[in-house]
Amino acid sequence: METKRFDMTDTLGPQKELEDKIEAAADILRSGGLLAIPTETVYGLGANGLDAKAVGRIFEAKGRPQDNPLILHVPGPQWLARYCTDVPPLAYVLAKRFWPGPLTMILKRKSVVPDVTTAGLDTVGVRCPDHQVTLAIIRAAGVPVAAPSANTSGRPSCTCAADVLEDMDGKIEGVVDGGPCSVGVESTILDLTCNPPRLLRPGGLPLEELESVVGAIAVDKAVVSLLSEGEKPRAPGMKYRHYAPKAPVTVVTGRPDRSAREIVHRMGPDAGVICFDEFADLFAGHTVRKLGSWKDKATQAQRVFDALRAFDGTSVTEIYAQCPDSRGLGLAIGNRLKKAAGFHVIDADQEQIVIGFTGGSGAGKTCALRVLEQLGGKVLDCDAVYYEMLQKDEGLRRAIRDVFGEVFALDGTLDRQKLGKLVFGNEHKLDQLNQIIFHYVPQELQRRMAAEPAPLYGLDAINLIEGGLGRLCDRTVAVTTPQELRVRRIMERDGISEEYARLRIGAQKPDGFYRDNCDCVLENTASTAQEFEMEARTFLERLIEDIKEEKQDVGRK
Numbered sequence: 001m002e003t004k005r006f007d008m009t010d011t012l013g014p015q016k017e018l019e020d021k022i023e024a025a026a027d028i029l030r031s032g033g034l035l036a037i038p039t040e041t042v043y044g045l046g047a048n049g050l051d052a053k054a055v056g057r058i059f060e061a062k063g064r065p066q067d068n069p070l071i072l073h074v075p076g077p078q079w080l081a082r083y084c085t086d087v088p089p090l091a092y093v094l095a096k097r098f099w100p101g102p103l104t105m106i107l108k109r110k111s112v113v114p115d116v117t118t119a120g121l122d123t124v125g126v127r128c129p130d131h132q133v134t135l136a137i138i139r140a141a142g143v144p145v146a147a148p149s150a151n152t153s154g155r156p157s158c159t160c161a162a163d164v165l166e167d168m169d170g171k172i173e174g175v176v177d178g179g180p181c182s183v184g185v186e187s188t189i190l191d192l193t194c195n196p197p198r199l200l201r202p203g204g205l206p207l208e209e210l211e212s213v214v215g216a217i218a219v220d221k222a223v224v225s226l227l228s229e230g231e232k233p234r235a236p237g238m239k240y241r242h243y244a245p246k247a248p249v250t251v252v253t254g255r256p257d258r259s260a261r262e263i264v265h266r267m268g269p270d271a272g273v274i275c276f277d278e279f280a281d282l283f284a285g286h287t288v289r290k291l292g293s294w295k296d297k298a299t300q301a302q303r304v305f306d307a308l309r310a311f312d313g314t315s316v317t318e319i320y321a322q323c324p325d326s327r328g329l330g331l332a333i334g335n336r337l338k339k340a341a342g343f344h345v346i347d348a349d350q351e352q353i354v355i356g357f358t359g360g361s362g363a364g365k366t367c368a369l370r371v372l373e374q375l376g377g378k379v380l381d382c383d384a385v386y387y388e389m390l391q392k393d394e395g396l397r398r399a400i401r402d403v404f405g406e407v408f409a410l411d412g413t414l415d416r417q418k419l420g421k422l423v424f425g426n427e428h429k430l431d432q433l434n435q436i437i438f439h440y441v442p443q444e445l446q447r448r449m450a451a452e453p454a455p456l457y458g459l460d461a462i463n464l465i466e467g468g469l470g471r472l473c474d475r476t477v478a479v480t481t482p483q484e485l486r487v488r489r490i491m492e493r494d495g496i497s498e499e500y501a502r503l504r505i506g507a508q509k510p511d512g513f514y515r516d517n518c519d520c521v522l523e524n525t526a527s528t529a530q531e532f533e534m535e536a537r538t539f540l541e542r543l544i545e546d547i548k549e550e551k552q553d554v555g556r557k
């Protein structure tokens, strides 16, 4: 199908021409076609909301799950009573104050609205968009326009006609180009069928403005966190991992200088960054999208979807995003970023200290980590996390399968022999396996540290350096021991011969490797474990002090 493009960016030109275009666009809607329309928030993919067949085509074109209802777009409050029943006076108060504008109200529906439009719910979302061209088209069509955002399901919403064409060209009858969207994030959704009214989605109209009229408003859990399996959000669309670019996203909240520093600290060589203008210089050499000044949330809202879209088609393998605080439009911007990240969020204000420990066996790593625990720290055993992920993490398992074929047994466990045979002696294959592991494991470690925030974390990893885990750490510590001591210790600890102990040590990286690549060295020459524990304690206490001081310095700057 050829998608017709109506350029209506110039509303001051010849009026007859404009009227003809409006008429032609309205005709598409009247005759059951699909028409992408500009609004002040994002572009919508519209159809006659009373025509079940036309509405069905919206779901097809977007690949949208059938259980996700659509919003009806109307030219003003006078249409409310046509499609809604039991409309409370508050709805008219809000419409008078905020329409046309980025507010969607959920109200009881009348039966003229077909089931497909509301996904079978007994309520319907209604809004009056603030866009002259679209309002004129709706009036000319004489029907309410059901319109979700015009993106393919799961992709970031479209904020200009070119984005719409990227997703919908050839699938719909027409696109109305009304210029870039002035707000940039979708409408705020308020459920008026419950008491107190409930915010189902933060959007272009700040919560504070609504509260100033409504009073108390409940905030749905889906707005601020990832729902657990089986939990249902009241706006069905909020359960989907929306707005997602192809590379995984990590959102960093907190004071802008701190979040910027946190990103510098964590990012790998192929990281892309979404940041406030003031901090862009810190990320030179990376693919960067600027959101606008950290003080200018209106600009950030306009740019957030564009920023999320921009990384697809680049070689970026992970994305970090600075996040505004949640006041005003910040709640909606942060919600879109966090949804793109699957709510993978790190708070830079929270002064979490992460220390990575590495070193060969018998050097004293376990002992040092025990001391860290005594100092109140939590320890993550990176090997153990990796083996758990092999069992459960679908992303990692899929990535391994894609390269190595079916190496998982019927009961889901990894067939180590099979995989071992494939990588053993094949440097390229081993490299491929490592790349997969080094991509997935750090993400999972970050997720765990964010999910269970503690002031002090220790990462226990023999391949801390090779695995790129150093970027998660404030400091990396090499625990080393002179070779002769190590030989004796392993012999005693594991009850093995001297020859075998030497063989094992010989198979590991030499101490020099850890020494050269870590931030600091904890040398274990003590004659007893107790003695080493005391030395390790002094060492770690001092190290933690240093890190704290450094963090405060950054805070002051």
Ligand code: TXA
Pocket (backbone or CB within 6 Å): 039, 041, 042, 043, 044, 045, 068, 069, 070, 071, 102, 104, 106, 118, 121, 123, 124, 125, 129, 147, 148, 149, 150, 185, 186, 187, 188, 189, 200, 201, 234, 235, 236, 237, 238
């Ligand atoms: O700004 C906007 O609202 C844009 C423009 C095009 O108007 N539209 C938009 O539509 O964002 P969409 O379909 O992408 O998001 C609509 C959201 C979904 O999360 C959906 O589940 C929710 O509104 N929704 C629609 N009807 C609902 C209802 N009756 N009850 C609860 N949630 C509803």
Ligand code: MG
Pocket (backbone or CB within 6 Å): 148, 149, 157
């Ligand atoms: Mg949408």
